[in-house]
Amino acid sequence: MSYDFDMIVLGGGAAGLTASGVSAGFGAKTMMIEKERLGGDCTWYGCVPSKVLLNEAAKRWVSGKATDFETVKRRLDSVRNAVYNDADHPDIYTDMGIQLEQGAARFTGPHTIEVTDTSGAASTFTSRYFIIAAGSSAMVPPIPRLADTPYLTNHTLFELQSQPESMVIIGAGPIGIEMAQAFNRLGTRVTVVDMAPGIMGKDDPELAEELMDILAEEGVRFVLGAGVQEVHGNDHSVTIQVEQGGETHTIAAEKMLVATGRRPNVENLGLDQAGVAFTRSGISVNARCRTNVRHIYAVGDVTGSFQFTHMAEHTAKIAATNALMKIPMKTDVKHIPWSTYTDPELAHVGASRRELDAAGTSYEVYKFPYHKIDRAVTDGKTRGWILVYARKFDGKIFGADILGAHGGDLIGQFALAMRNGITLRKFADTIFPYPSYALGARRAADQWYIRNQSVGLVRWIQRIFGYSGKLPDLSDPDRIV
Secondary structure, three states: OOOOOEEEOOOOOOHHHHHHHHHHOOOEEEEEEOOOOOOOOHHHHHHHHHHHHHHHHHHHHHHHHHOHHHHHHHHHHHHHHHHHHHHOOOHHHHHHEEEEEEEEEEEOOOOOEEEEEOOOOOOEEEEEEEEEEEEEEOOOOOOOOOOHHHOOOOHHHHOOOOOOEEEEEEEHHHHHHHHHHHHHHHHHHHEHHHEOOOOOOOOOHHHHHHHHHHHHHHHOEEOOOEEEEEEOOOOOEEEEEEEEEOOOEEEEEEEEOOOOOOOOOOOOOOOHHHHHOOOOOOEEEEEEEEOOOOEEEEOOOHHHHOOOOHHHHHHHHHHHHHHHHOOOOOOOOOOEEEEOOOEEEEEEEOOOOHHHHHHHHOEEEEEEEEOOOOOHHHOOOOOOEEEEEEEEOOOEEEEEEEOOOOOOOOOHHHHHHHHHHHHHHHHHHHOOOOOOOOHHHHHHHHHHHOOOOOOHHHHHHHHOOOEEEEOOOOOOOOOOO
């Protein structure tokens, strides 16, 4: 059977751009469909603008100067456009030979897609393969009267033209916590509300609690273990009622940000017409990113799993390679890093302590504090820890958590080590530049050697070589050298 295209990609965010580029690179005739601007949430409403805001807030926090929000907004828009022009601009992809279509796409059959543009005109295309990269949207919880109350999500937050005097944030996950610190440092009074007893529920509880303490010291107010009962307000002020410990409290603010997670964009894609299995939680895929329909793949946030830009790119490569090259690549779910870019940053890779305990895995915790990293001392960034979970016998790394400056960069070292079977012994034997934050990761690995010392071994060495030095004091099992 003849098709219009070898590959059609639905979506022009991080996953769709990658899938389209890889497909074209393999020589496939490729179409990419996007109903808004290329770049998706990451460029316009997520990773990029949030980091600009955090950076501008950090500068203001250090300088102590009053915030000029107009300048902040101009900087935010400038960076978004720079990233777009450098990586997402349509010309980049048309130069690869990719046909771009702007409009809403929906399946009308297993091999047929209909694209409706802004004027309402519809066009139909066929393809041998499809990759669905439709992304996700802000999940809005069913809070009474929320639909009648003005609120912000990540999709609208970065379009604010003036700085609010106060803000209540519903949700203490990565988005909520990053924006809590950013706006607080810019001078907005911030209150964070969440049903959970702590923040950052997917991260290490001890490090998350330390991060919460740091933000609280900076002025962020936390109302945790609290359920939102009702909200109401207008464009100038909002009020929310929360129930906490059997008591009802009222919180008032100028603006309200809802940051309660993401939901996959599975509506209006015509998935039923193509026979693709899905639920509200996302499109079901196997380890090769293939749906139940052999020629249709799904990647990124739309699958409901691992909703990170770097995983969107990873799964896009896996899907395109499996579909077009028939190389049996599988998604790597054991070494997924993530980071929340607060100050200090909170990062993780691999298995957590809770997961290792639940699996009955025998492991040791090798830790190193930031106040012993000389570069952190010179920079005044001494709060935080590097925690590595590894097997005592050979130093095989199971996972790591980091709270500290450049934690998002350092966690990549452990991801690389785990992926390639590099043990803590090999890590510790590697030369790192001094003074650097990276050396802190190596010194955490050094603790494997330290913890495997024994008085008996030292005595044996003394007898063989005739040494007469003092025996090491190994009485403290938690010593850090």
